[in-house]
Amino acid sequence: xxxxxxxxxxxxxxxxxxxxxxxxxxxxxxxxxxxxxxxxxxxxxxxxxxxxxxxxxxxxxxxxxxxxxxxxxxxxxxxxxxxxxxxxxxxxxxxxxxxxxxxxxxxxxxxxxxxxxxxxxxxxxxxxxxxxxxxxxxxxxxxxxxxxxxxxxxxxxxxxxxxxxxxxxxxxxxxxxxxxxxxxxxxxxxxxxxxxxxxxxxxxxxxxxxxxxxxxxxxxxxxxxxxxxxxxxxxxxxxxxxxxxxxxxxxxxxxxxxxxxxxxxxxxxxxxxxxxxxxxxxxxxxxxx
Amino acid sequence: xxxxxxxxxxxxxxxxxxxxxxxxxxxxxxxxxxxxxxxxxxxxxxxxxxxxxxxxxxxxxxxxxxxxxxxxxxxxxxxxxxxxxxxxxxxxxxxxxxxxxxxxxxxxxxxxxxxxxxxxxxxxxxxxxxxxxxxxxxxxxxxxxxxxxxxxxxxxxxxxxxxxxxxxxxxxxxxxxxxxxxxxxxxxxxxxxxxxxxxxxxxxxxxxxxxxxxxxxxxxxxxxxxxxxxxxxxxxxxxxxxxxxxxxxxxxxxxxxxxxxxxxxxxxxxxxxxxxxxxxxxxxxxxxxxxxxxxxxxxxxxxxxxxxxxxxxxxxxxxxxxxxxxxxxxxxxxxxxxxxxxxxxxxxxxxxxxxxx
Numbered sequence: 001x002x003x004x005x006x007x008x009x010x011x012x013x014x015x016x017x018x019x020x021x022x023x024x025x026x027x028x029x030x031x032x033x034x035x036x037x038x039x040x041x042x043x044x045x046x047x048x049x050x051x052x053x054x055x056x057x058x059x060x061x062x063x064x065x066x067x068x069x070x071x072x073x074x075x076x077x078x079x080x081x082x083x084x085x086x087x088x089x090x091x092x093x094x095x096x097x098x099x100x101x102x103x104x105x106x107x108x109x110x111x112x113x114x115x116x117x118x119x120x121x122x123x124x125x126x127x128x129x130x131x132x133x134x135x136x137x138x139x140x141x142x143x144x145x146x147x148x149x150x151x152x153x154x155x156x157x158x159x160x161x162x163x164x165x166x167x168x169x170x171x172x173x174x175x176x177x178x179x180x181x182x183x184x185x186x187x188x189x190x191x192x193x194x195x196x197x198x199x200x201x202x203x204x205x206x207x208x209x210x211x212x213x214x215x216x217x218x219x220x221x222x223x224x225x226x227x228x229x230x231x232x233x234x235x236x237x238x239x240x241x242x243x244x245x246x247x248x249x250x251x252x253x254x255x256x257x258x259x260x261x262x263x264x265x266x267x268x269x270x271x272x273x274x275x276x277x278x279x280x281x282x283x284x285x286x287x288x289x
Numbered sequence: 290x291x292x293x294x295x296x297x298x299x300x301x302x303x304x305x306x307x308x309x310x311x312x313x314x315x316x317x318x319x320x321x322x323x324x325x326x327x328x329x330x331x332x333x334x335x336x337x338x339x340x341x342x343x344x345x346x347x348x349x350x351x352x353x354x355x356x357x358x359x360x361x362x363x364x365x366x367x368x369x370x371x372x373x374x375x376x377x378x379x380x381x382x383x384x385x386x387x388x389x390x391x392x393x394x395x396x397x398x399x400x401x402x403x404x405x406x407x408x409x410x411x412x413x414x415x416x417x418x419x420x421x422x423x424x425x426x427x428x429x430x431x432x433x434x435x436x437x438x439x440x441x442x443x444x445x446x447x448x449x450x451x452x453x454x455x456x457x458x459x460x461x462x463x464x465x466x467x468x469x470x471x472x473x474x475x476x477x478x479x480x481x482x483x484x485x486x487x488x489x490x491x492x493x494x495x496x497x498x499x500x501x502x503x504x505x506x507x508x509x510x511x512x513x514x515x516x517x518x519x520x521x522x523x524x525x526x527x528x529x530x531x532x533x534x535x536x537x538x539x540x541x542x543x544x545x546x547x548x549x550x551x552x553x554x555x556x557x558x559x560x561x562x563x564x565x566x567x568x569x570x571x572x573x574x575x576x577x578x579x580x581x582x583x584x585x586x587x588x589x590x591x592x593x594x595x596x597x598x599x600x601x602x603x604x605x606x607x608x609x610x611x612x613x614x615x616x617x618x619x620x621x622x623x624x625x626x627x628x629x630x631x632x633x634x635x636x637x638x639x640x641x642x643x644x645x646x
Contacts, residue, residue, distance in 0.1 A: 034410040085609045092356050093608050095413060096549050099542055100604030107597030221538075224414050232410070263425045266418035273415055277407055 005134050006254050007247060012140040014246020015147030018239035019202040020223040021230065022154060023195040028232050029171040030191040033083060033094040037102035038199055039220025044105055045071045045200030046120065046207035046216060047113055053121050060121045068200055075196035079189045102217070110214040118212040120204070143205040150201055151239045154194065158235060167191060171233070222249065225265040229272055230279050237281025318463060322456035330455050332571065336564045337466040338523045343547040343563035344473050344556065345516025350545065351553035352477065353509040354489030356409065359400065359416040361540035362423035363514040366393040367521025368531045369427060372440040375526075382445045382452065382461055382526055389522035390515040396423070397514020401507055420538055427533045439532030442525055452526065462523050469516060474556050476512075485509050489554070546604050552614030561615045569603065570596050 023038045035041075049067035053060055078101060086094050124142040128135040158164040169177040170187040178184050206219060222245065230241030245265055252264040272280065322330060346360045367389035374380040374388055400419035407415050427434045434440065445452045452458045476482040484505045487495035496502045525531050543566060551562020573596055611618060 034413075082605060082609055089608070089612060090354075092350065092354070092409075092553070093549075093612055095356060095410060096545060097605055097608045099545070100601040100608070103542070103597045103601030104605065105601075107594040107599075107601065111591060111594040111598070221417070224417060228411060228414050259425075259429065263421055266421050270415060270418045273407060273411065274402070277411065 002254075005136075006250050008134055008136050009140060010247035010250030011243045012136060012144040012246070013250060014243035015144035016202050016206055016219070016242075017223055017226045017245050018151055018242025019147040019198055019205075020220060021226045021238035021242050022151060022235065023199040023202070024223065024227045025232065025235055025238050026154075026191040026194045026198070029235075030167055031083070031170075031188045033086075033098065034232070035195065036095060036098040036224075037078075037105060038195070038223065039217035040102045040105035040109070041071065041075065041196060042199040042203035042206070042220060043212075043214060043217040044074065044109055044203070045196070046203035046212050047109055047118075048200070049204045050113075050118055050120055050207070050212055060123050063121070064123075064204065067204065068197060071196040071200040072193050075192040076189060079192040083188070083192070084185065106214055106217060113214070115213060115215075120208045120212055122208065124205070124208050140209065143209060146201065146205060147242075150198060151235075154198070155235050155239075163190065222265050225269040228269050228279055231281045232279065234279070234281040237279065241280060322459055327455065330459060332567070334455060334459055334462050334527055336567045337462045338520050338527065339544075339547065339563040339567050340466050340560050341469045341523065342517055342520035342544055343551070343559040344469055345513040345520065346544045347548050347551075347553065347555070347559045348473065348476070348485070348516065349509050349513030351548050351555070351559075352482070352489060353485040353506065354492075355401075355506060355509060356413040357416045357510070357513065358413050358538065358541050358545070359419035359423070360513070360517055360544045361536040361538070362420045363393045363397050363517035364521040364524065364540070365423060365427060365531070365533070365536035366396045366514075367518030368525035368536070369434060369440070369521075370518070371445075371522040371525040372442050372531050373433070375445055376440065376443055379443065379446075381448050382522075383447070385445070385526065386465065386519055386522045389518040391518070393518025393521065394511040394515035397517070398507055398511045401510030401514075417538070420541055424533050424536065427536075434533075437533060439530060439534075442529040442531070445526040445529070455527075458527055462527065465519065465523060469519060470556060470560065473516075473559075477556075481505065481508060486554070543600070546600060549612075550603060550607050550614055552616035555614065555616050558614050558616035561619070565615060566600075566603075569599060573599055 020038060020042055023041065024035060027033055027035045045067055048070040049063055052058055052066040052070075053063035055063075058066070082097055082101065083094075086097060125138045127138050129138050129141050130136075158168060166177070166182045167187050167190065169180065169182055170184050174184055177187075202219075203216065207216060210216075223242075226241045226245045227238055229245060230238035232238075245268075248268055249261050249265055253261045256264070321333065325333070342360065342364055345363075346357060349355050349357050349360075370389040370392045371385040374385050375382075380388070400416070400423075427439075428437055430436065445458070447461065450457075452461060477486070484495065484500045487498065487500055488502065488505055488509075492502055521536075524535075528535075547562040547566040548559065549562070550565055551560065552558025574592060577592060577595065607614060
């Protein structure tokens with residue numbers, strides 16, 4: 001019974017991982033940039049929500065909309081000012097630039113809001129929900145539900161909508177996409193905006209469950225492991241990997257002790273990568289000599 | 290004819306100039322502890338240590354193109370090796386340095402294993418795993434590693450001569466750094482060093498030309514880690530205390546920033562980058578202290594955040610505006626100064642070459 005209970009809790013926690021991992025994958029798919037500032041985008045999204053919800057006369061639904069708008073604006077500015085200028089640079093440049101951006105956002109957040117934990121408005125119901133006779137904390141379950149809905153919506157969007165097809169075309173070959181009349185820079189910006197939406201959702205949910213400090217961005221460090229586990233070019237894969245990672249992490253916390261939680265995700269990934277270098281569901285990139 | 294006749298004196302002149310530069314450097318090196326303040330000497334030592342670590346990362350990342358986010362963990366391995374050796378066996382500092390280099394390179398080799406199959410970003414995240422695992426082991430090492438509070442070192446010594454002041458340790462750090470620079474410079478004149486560069490440019494093409502990818506990637510990783518080990522050894526002896534906190538992910542990114550800011554794939558760039566990145570926090574602390582009365586804030590309280598913002602901004606600015614780093618900026622400025630300083634000489638060689646053709 002313990003085992004089943006923690007399994008459900010772990011999988012519920014993994015929903016957030018899947019959501020944040022989507023933020024990585026969107027951007028990677030369109031532009032090949034691995035965004036190490038994802039955690040900071042998530043944390044800042046939650047702080048935007050916090051700041052707007054404290055304004056007089058702003059209820060939490062409006063605060064969410066405003067926080068989304070602010071995150072989208074930030075992501076667009078970052079894409080326009082920095083990322084666009086790195087086209088054609090080696091991958092290490094893009095990685096370094098997002099690390100640098102992450103530091104800037106992290107420092108700004110702790111400068112403005114300090115290290116004191118902040119309480120977000122209670123948007124998720126607290127009361128535990130019985131799933132097949134097992135009680136699951138309400139907020140985790142709702143977080144899980146929202147994560148699944150957003151993830152499903154984005155899978156459908158990528159697969160069937162016209163814009164989604166354009167994004168996938170950009171991902172598979174930028175130059176050919178250009179020649180077919182796809183606006184590649186606009187596609188890239190769109191993925192940054194989508195990443196901002198996904199990470200802000202994830203940030204608000206995580207912040208509502210665990211409280212909000214600038215260290216919220218550390219969640220993304222585990223999400224890196226999720227992305228590699230799932231395969232960086234597979235949307236369905238990373239969502240599944242998110243659940244797996246949530247489960248592995250919770251289990252190692254329960255059966256090995258809390259301090260193992262930091263290491264086990266990476267140890268898992270390291271082993272998986274040795275066996276399958278492109279992750280569980282990723283496809284092998286074709287390379288020219 | 291003119292150019293042939295002119296060549297030997299020109300070469301002699303550069304040789305003489307080089308001798309003067311070396312003599313001057315030696316003089317500054319010997320005189321510095323007597324003329325500088327304790328603070329300046331401390332900074333020189335710290336810069337020197339960071340130069341060694343940055344050189345190592347530049348070999349792995351700048352020259353071979355293997356992105357590593359675990360460099361600080363390899364520095365930690367060196368530091369702890371030195372701490373354990375000198376605490377338990379009273380080993381002298383040269384022995385500690387060599388042992389730290391060997392142990393760190395072995396650990397680097399083990400964690401470099403994933404690089405045999407992984408590339409680019411995948412490798413970077415795999416090295417993240419190394420970073421977390423190593424620091425985790427140091428934290429959980431119980432009495433051996435001292436847990437979170439780390440280890441305090443006994444007095445380091447050089448064959449019985451106690452290195453009990455920064456001035457004395459300075460005479461260990463700077464020569465070791467000079468040696469590290471010399472080795473790195475010469476490495477890229479050798480077959481292995483050239484193979485690293487070929488792998489960075491296009492690994493499959495390098496393989497097609499007969500370069501053993503796996504072996505060279507492993508050697509590059511181990512060499513970088515060995516440099517980190519030396520830096521860690523020096524740092525442990527210099528600070529006389531090692532804690533897991535000194536070697537976190539932030540420090541790994543710090544070294545990466547030093548490589549990028551100075552110039553990836555450049556020895557001189559590593560030196561410039563490491564010195565620059567070491568001095569930035571000092572400058573920030575100074576500037577905040579000066580302005581805190583004016584702007585009504587506590588310098589100490591905001592220092593951490595401001596440093597994060599500044600480091601991030603520096604990395605972003607360099608990558609967007611000058612991806613080849615400070616060293617390229619220097620080169621350009623120098624070229625402009627030369628062009629302005631010697632218009633007569635420039636036109637003379639131009640005339641000579643047109644006359645001959």
